[in-house]
Amino acid sequence: MGDEVKVFGFWASPFSRRVELALRLKGVPYEYIEEDIFGNKSPLLLQYNPVHKKVPVLLHNGKPIAESLVILEYIEETWKSNPILPEDPYDKAMARFWAKFIDDKCFPAFQKAVLGVENERDKAGEEVGDCLKTLESELNGKRFFGGDVIGMVDIAANFVGFWLRIIQEVTGQDLLSVDNFPELFKWTDEFVSCGVVKESLPPKDKVWAVIKARVDQAMEAQTNAP
Amino acid sequence: MGDEVKVFGFWASPFSRRVELALRLKGVPYEYIEEDIFGNKSPLLLQYNPVHKKVPVLLHNGKPIAESLVILEYIEETWKSNPILPEDPYDKAMARFWAKFIDDKCFPAFQKAVLGVENERDKAGEEVGDCLKTLESELNGKRFFGGDVIGMVDIAANFVGFWLRIIQEVTGQDLLSVDNFPELFKWTDEFVSCGVVKESLPPKDKVWAVIKARVDQAMEAQTNAP
Structure with a gap:
């Protein structure tokens, strides 16, 4: 079985x-x-x-x-085929470090920058900038965070690769562009173009609609707050 | 070399x-x-x-x-001797889950319960209670979270084993006692009594003084807040 x-x-x-x-x-x-x-x-x-x-x-x-x-x-x-972590313990530690960085630092910043209350959003936008700058520098000429193939850090960063660019379209924010973070921007294109990634992502228009509804809801709640 | x-x-x-x-x-x-x-x-x-x-x-x-x-x-x-993680992938995943739970859920709750502003402290105290209840239930009759020997979850929980009981002495809070969480309380005794743990802990009186100063500082800042 x-x-x-x-x-x-x-x-x-x-x-x-x-x-x-x-x-x-x-x-x-x-x-x-x-x-x-x-x-x-x-x-x-x-x-x-x-x-x-x-x-x-x-x-x-x-x-x-x-x-x-x-x-x-x-x-x-x-499942051992197609490893998503390097074998070397030090490289593996680095991959874990970056995946954790994405969850602990980047996500809270993204959330505040997009859904936070108005006077927090600008500061959070700066934090997002710091996070993306750090990721840009980690990428450092590599095709993927995992090197030539997609690894755990790329998978953890799927939000940056797909969701973040849709969020920008919805909100008009300029968080990640080819001008401010060229390597990371190029990575998002590489990432979403990979066959297996493409198959694993939801339809863009549906995600757009969900994000739009969520942003509208957050803004409305803030407007109506006492 | x-x-x-x-x-x-x-x-x-x-x-x-x-x-x-x-x-x-x-x-x-x-x-x-x-x-x-x-x-x-x-x-x-x-x-x-x-x-x-x-x-x-x-x-x-x-x-x-x-x-x-x-x-x-x-x-x-x-360094392979004296493993701190189980070999079985599922058991290892469980250890990682609990270590992450301690960092992501318990620590922020502890911090708010002890150093938070007054009207947040009670709510955070409840969160601490939930965290400790969850850990108590995970312990479930075992000597250590790692079973018969100290593992990664015990190491991650060192704050609960040592620092938390000192914090309670400083603040007078009753977060963890033999009455509310008997297994976890017993674990803290077992944990700090282990030779190698004892060697790895700072002097209690010095920690007491540091915590007292930190709590006093937080309370003073709150009293002087506009």
């Missing part, structure tokens, strides 16, 4: 898509279960991720794993 | 002590370099951790690694 692999995700979530991209890179077939994360999470999701109650969850032969970066490490150790 | 291993740390930091504890568990000799993290960081620290400019940094044969959990993984992969 083969492996039973299921992914509990939300179609527009970059975190869910990380897991799907890693499985596709490895050629691991999986069943995808869409979660209604806004108010109607399934009993199975709550059972499998009782601590955070969030997607993504990977279910492998009945055993659940939560937290996208933890899942990526598990996928890497379980 | 043997390995050159250096740790850039701050004596009272639980994050620095994580790295030292892991190296001691593995029997890896290292040179410790104390950093003056309040306003006078060394040029070497800034060079080795330009992104976060924080301790701890592990320097192994001239190559720097930052972020304590990333360092722990590197130590585990580089």
